[in-house]
Amino acid sequence: MAGVLACSAAQAEVVSQTAAGFDIEQRLSLKAEPAKVYDALTDIGRWWNPQHSYSGEAARLHLDARAGGCFCETLADGGSVQHATVIFADRPKLLRLAGALGPLQTMGVSAVLDWALQPTADGTALLMHYRVGGYASTPFEVLAPAVDAVLDEQMQRLKSYVETGKP
Incomplete structure (x- = not known):
């Protein structure tokens, strides 16, 4: 796995797509220890772009990093959204969630979303993997690049948050 996670710059790609789903992989090199990166991942309301939330406010996003924990959002009227459920949490190595994000939730x-972290000489290699499968009303070949772009933006915001304190 060391070779898979080794990276010097941000890389994002749709690894595969079929009529049944798609697989997105993104790699980042961050100048911070894995524990700091993991903690930043779980502080999702500080770096997630609020334009990609239902409330329009990133501060309403919360991630409880334990098996069964929720990546949830509270709404202004008292409602809530469950974006995903944590199915594997091993600080500071791996965080895995099950959930269809954004408009995928209606399909x-x-x-499954994985964030795998590995220490490097300069900090942390982060591999994000998002696998989607099932029935979609919009073809996966249309969805995959759009989802990749949104997740790439989120990863860049995470990197900025980890390294500068600001998304």
Whole structure:
């Protein structure tokens, strides 16, 4: 896995897509220890772009990093959204969530999001993997690049938050 995680710059790509789903992989090199990066991941309301939330306010996003924990959002009227459920949490190595993000939530799809962290000489290599499969009302070949772009933006905001304190 060391070779898979080794990276010097941000890389994002749709690894595969079929009529049944798609697989996105993004790699980042961060100038911080894995524990700091993991903690930043779980402080999701500080770096997630609020334009990609239902409330329009990133501060309403919360991630409880334990098995069964929720990546949730509170709404102004007292409502809430469950974006994903934590299914594996091993600080500072791996955080795995199950959930169809954004508009995928309205479709008949299942999805798994992994963030795998590995220490490097300069800090942390972070590999994000998002796998989506099932039935979608919009073709996956249309969805995959759009989802990749949104997740790439989020990863860049995470990197900025980790390294500068600001998304």
